[in-house]
Amino acid sequence: MTVRVGIVGTGMIGRDHARRLTGTVAGAEVTAVADVDAGRARAVAAGLPAARALPRGLDVVADAAVDAVLVTSSGPTHEEFVLAAIEAGKPVFCEKPLAPTADACLRVVRAEVARGRRLVQVGFMRRYDDGYRAMKEVVDSGGLGTPLMVHCVHRNVSVPVAGYTSDMAVTDTGVHEIDAVRWLLGDEIAAVEMRAPRRSGRAPEHLRDPQIILLETREGVHVDVEVYVNCGYGYDIRCEVVGESGTADLAGTAPVTVRAGGHRTAPVPAHWTDRFARAYDAEVREWVDSAARGAAAGPSAWDGYAATAVAAACLEARDGGRRVAVTLAERPALYA
Ligand code: NAD
Ligand code: ISE
Numbered sequence: 001m002t003v004r005v006g007i008v009g010t011g012m013i014g015r016d017h018a019r020r021l022t023g024t025v026a027g028a029e030v031t032a033v034a035d036v037d038a039g040r041a042r043a044v045a046a047g048l049p050a051a052r053a054l055p056r057g058l059d060v061v062a063d064a065a066v067d068a069v070l071v072t073s074s075g076p077t078h079e080e081f082v083l084a085a086i087e088a089g090k091p092v093f094c095e096k097p098l099a100p101t102a103d104a105c106l107r108v109v110r111a112e113v114a115r116g117r118r119l120v121q122v123g124f125m126r127r128y129d130d131g132y133r134a135m136k137e138v139v140d141s142g143g144l145g146t147p148l149m150v151h152c153v154h155r156n157v158s159v160p161v162a163g164y165t166s167d168m169a170v171t172d173t174g175v176h177e178i179d180a181v182r183w184l185l186g187d188e189i190a191a192v193e194m195r196a197p198r199r200s201g202r203a204p205e206h207l208r209d210p211q212i213i214l215l216e217t218r219e220g221v222h223v224d225v226e227v228y229v230n231c232g233y234g235y236d237i238r239c240e241v242v243g244e245s246g247t248a249d250l251a252g253t254a255p256v257t258v259r260a261g262g263h264r265t266a267p268v269p270a271h272w273t274d275r276f277a278r279a280y281d282a283e284v285r286e287w288v289d290s291a292a293r294g295a296a297a298g299p300s301a302w303d304g305y306a307a308t309a310v311a312a313a314c315l316e317a318r319d320g321g322r323r324v325a326v327t328l329a330e331r332p333a334l335y336a
Helices: 012-025 038-044 059-063 075-088 102-116 130-141 170-183 277-292 301-320
Strands: 003-010 027-035 068-071 092-094 121-123 147-155 190-197 211-217 222-228 236-243 245-247 258-260 263-265
Touching: 003 012, 003 059, 003 075, 003 170, 003 277, 012 027, 012 038, 012 277, 027 038, 027 059, 059 068, 059 075, 068 075, 068 277, 075 092, 075 102, 075 121, 092 245, 092 277, 102 130, 102 301, 121 277, 121 301, 130 236, 130 245, 147 170, 170 190, 170 211, 170 236, 190 222, 190 301, 211 301
Parallel strands: 003 027, 003 068, 068 092, 092 121, 147 222
Antiparallel strands: 147 236, 190 211, 211 222, 236 245, 258 263
16 A cells, blocks of 8 residues: 655755655655645655645545545644644654644643554654664663763754754754653653753854753663753764763774774764654654554654653753652553
């Protein structure tokens, strides 16, 4: 069966996933796209073999030639399209964050629970990265002993001066590490704090950059996450789990290290599109396979809710200058 996919939002990652669904992942074709920038949607549709540009995102969800929906519009708009897909009984892949507020995420969780089956997959692609997967295997095997600490780094070369805010460093960027840590440890975040070092001269005046997120899990693991989104030199993602008797950290991504002229060098990826290319392919492949069965797998709406609830607590901690406890709603049996 070929899964006919409709895409809402044809910006950077929407186009990347459209290309992936057309040339890389088998068993899918893009049949409809929409964007508030109608010209952009038309241009993307023109470059795809079977896609039509429709006026609105909700038209894509309702379209009879769409079996499953991929939501890649900006975060605050996700809820409307994901709720409509659940209502239509169509599997939906939603890029992170599921929604920018915990309340909005909970509305999605409740709609899915009312529907009685999983239809939502959230785009936390680190769970599909070979390095993170190998790290999780080591943690789960018990080879490190009981986990004690996790150290994470999330650095972007730069972010757009307009449109990217200090809050997004947590809700859009650090949210990847919040999810990765929950998944790696199989533990929930119980409390958070934040620190803001001096502002980098590379960052625009309105942006607090870098920022440091501190997480404590229910089991007592302490986690530090450095988010620095204007580091200038590359897309640098690091993660180290420290256990009682050993550590595991992500290996570098370069296929080769060069020793020459008295130096040892290896390239740093330039962008998330390069660093996580294989992980994006794998998550979309799993989504297409599960959509062909009319269901969803992978990171769930509950994971999207939990990550956003932690991110919201981080903002409260940062703005109030205090430690904030994270309170999650009761986890529905659907996500057991
Ligand atoms: P972008 O700004 O390049 O693209 C967003 C697109 O959505 C734009 O074309 C915009 O016009 C369109 N849009 C906005 N509101 C809309 C609406 N109501 N209906 C239809 N279209 C609408 O942004 P992006 O970088 O492609 O990010 C999109 C989403 O993907 C965000 O949620 C972002 O956090 C997420 N993202 C995830 C990753 C990842 O690593 N998983 C990477 C990049 C972006
Ligand atoms: C972007 O939305 C992503 O999800 C990227 O993976 C992340 O590195 C970047 O900071 C976000 O803005």
